[in-house]
Amino acid sequence: MILIGELSLWVALLMAAWSTTVSFAGGATRRADLADSGVRGLYATFAMILLASIGLWTALLTKDFSLEYVAGHISSTMPSVYIFTAFWSGQAGSMLFWALILSMYGTIAIATSRRGNEELIPWATGTISAVLMFFIATTCFKANPFTRLDFIPLDGRGMNPQLQNPGMAIHPPNLYLGYVATAIPFAFAIAALFTRRLDAQWLSIVRRWTLLSWFFLTIGIVLGMWWAYVELGWGGYWAWDPVENSSFLPWLTNTAFLHSIMIQEKRGMLRKWNVVLVVMSFLLAIFGTTLTRSGVIESVHSFAQSPVGPWFLTFFAVATGVTIYLVATRLRDLEAKAELESMVSREAAFLYNNLLLIGIAFAIFWGTVFPVLSEWATQNKITVGPPFFNAVNVPLGLLLLALTGIGPLIAWRKASLSNLKRQFATPASVGIITGALLFALGMRAPYVLVAYALCGFVMGTIVQEFYKGMRARQTIHGESVITAFRHLVGRNRRRYGGYIVHAGIVMLFAAFAGMAFKLENDVTLKTGEAFETSDPYGHKWRFVSQGISTSEPRDAQVVGVGLEAFRDGKRVGIIRSEKRTYKDSQNNQLFQPITEVGIRTTAALDTYVVLAGFRDSETAELRISFNPLVVWVWAGGFVMMIGGLIVMWPQAERRRAQAGYVAVMRPAAAGGEPVGA
């Protein structure tokens, strides 16, 4: 099976090359037979990549240490779930994984959209296959997971224990699923540029796949934050690391697209801009990968550096060049159909939303590449870290949060003063009351106050929208509260799913703002000694060291310290942090010792204990932090995921024809406000 997998990889390369060539030829000569052959070539590529992947999984699960990849990424003492996930934990495997997802996506996208898109399909297939060919070629020539060692080691090196975490098992595949999904809208955008055709069906395909990409990126990013928080032990969940940034960039452009696409759907405007956004998302996804793989920029993910860097750089340059050429020469053919009427309208709000999202994306991109630029210009090495990103992005982020509340309240085309007054009264009051209340309670930090006031405002908007919609249904159809809610969301999934995503965003912002009150204590404790301090809410805490203990499970040596914690004199339990040193079956040490953080979570506060080191066998050095509201980051992420699922649910597309935006045309129908939809 392993040999079959290895051979399939090479066959896949041929298939992708074939598919690329004949698809483009079919598109250019308008020959349906060539186009068909190209599509079949893509399907065959998928089949071959699938075989290759099964081959690699077989090698991993049978622990065939004669393969360099297997010996380098697993050991015989590892739990099998991580042996399975080792497929994508290394360079070569993740390249193959990328090809697997892309070929699968490509097959699904082309198979489901062939009818009615005969003109676009060959170009889209050719583009997907060309991207695929690049990934397979890189896998074959530069990072082949089937490379054999010239000896067979007794045991493998194992996986870095910090990657052996449930979050890490699913975070990378989600990010890959998100990254790779940008390739499909990109392929259709390229097809639109080649054929100068861009209609409603194009829109629906591109939107669907962008939504999918957005959805997986959201999950991937939030899981990555969770992993960093519980596993790396530095006490936060977002460090503005270059690779974190590069996963965030396509998320931002995807989000911008999912908003501006509504203007195109409703008003036929911004067609060019939407094509540019789609293209940007893909190029940023490739940029992110180039960044991780090239080692140009130092990052927490530098473990993934390898010789594929130059390949990616070349691919990125070529893809950018071709796209810029196409956009420059053909974009003017995609003219707008209507024009904006007012600066105070839903359309204009979406434009401002795009401005801020892309502004944030630019700021992050700029901060990420600036060290390289600065070193090139001044020969001076600098660091662009969290203080920069926070200073630049916090104001932009707050403006964006404000727009999240404003957008849904403004009518399409042109909002009147009375419309504005009626819509804004309640949410604005909620926001002002929230801010005033917190000020009265003694909160003084201006950014944080503004953030919470805006959170109140946006939540006010969301609740008002649901309330109005449900009231309308109750009045018109005489439905109960629950039925009205179910029908309201079910019959207009895009709109109300979107609001649920907004609610998740509010939770995230509230949690981010809470971190401004984080408190950290650097503590040295002997067995039996106590440390007393206050948390950000003013509660008194007392931590008593229970002493240092050691244990030796099968695959590690563990040294830990337990702290008995008391809050306002009441015992809340023991918080334990450990250092683990992993070893293989031959008792050889694998990797440096790693930290297991002790976390006690409540809705208001995380108590976060990190064992930083030992003075002697009795004395532990610890960092005890109070991180307010962290759990709301995970809750917000979860809510966003639910909202995303509601928006994506396939029925939404079909039902829209009856209930969705048509509600706008029939004021009496479901969906609340006649014009404010």
Place this chain on the structure above:
Amino acid sequence: MSDEQAKVLSRRGFLAGAGAGIGSMVVAVRAVSQQPNPRARMTHDSSLVRDTSNLFAMDQGAARPVRLPPKANAVKQLTNTQRDALEHQLHCQCGCTLDVFTCRTTDFSCQVSPAMHRDVMALVDGGYGAQEIIDAFVSTYGERVLMAPPRSGFNILAWVSPGIAVLVAAAFILAFLRRSQSSRTAPLGPAAKGVDATDDELARLEAAIRRDGE
């Protein structure tokens, strides 16, 4: 040649090409797999512990002494909290992306951040203020020891560019909106294209919008 023939020929060509490809690949892969791979040299004892707990290639020798003679009649100017805040502004040089405080209180194996911490403490004990300590670190390590670039010289570009970019784009959008407004005569027709509504319904909507606007 009919379409059908063309299809058959291309499929045959495709299969022949694929067959030849598979054959040559089998030969090539066999040949390659028989040769020892020069890249794949992994001995079991060496460099196993090279990977660090922070997933970095760590440079344990990166710390440089930052020492200044204590001031005459030195009095501590910084509390421990202020010192920790200061360490949050200094970038650990071990190769991680963390600041000195966070790295030294997180990473068991890093020897660089504790060394930098000792230098900070010695300078605090020597009566130096926050800015003086930062300057001393910059003169030893260069600007990369700061967590964010200084707002001067070439680096000012880092700070102002995002703001300028957003303002320019905002100006562009406003200009676009102005232009749209001045040239607008757009009837509802094209906007509503593709929407499932009769002309009568569209007219009623237009009227509703007017009413709403009043």
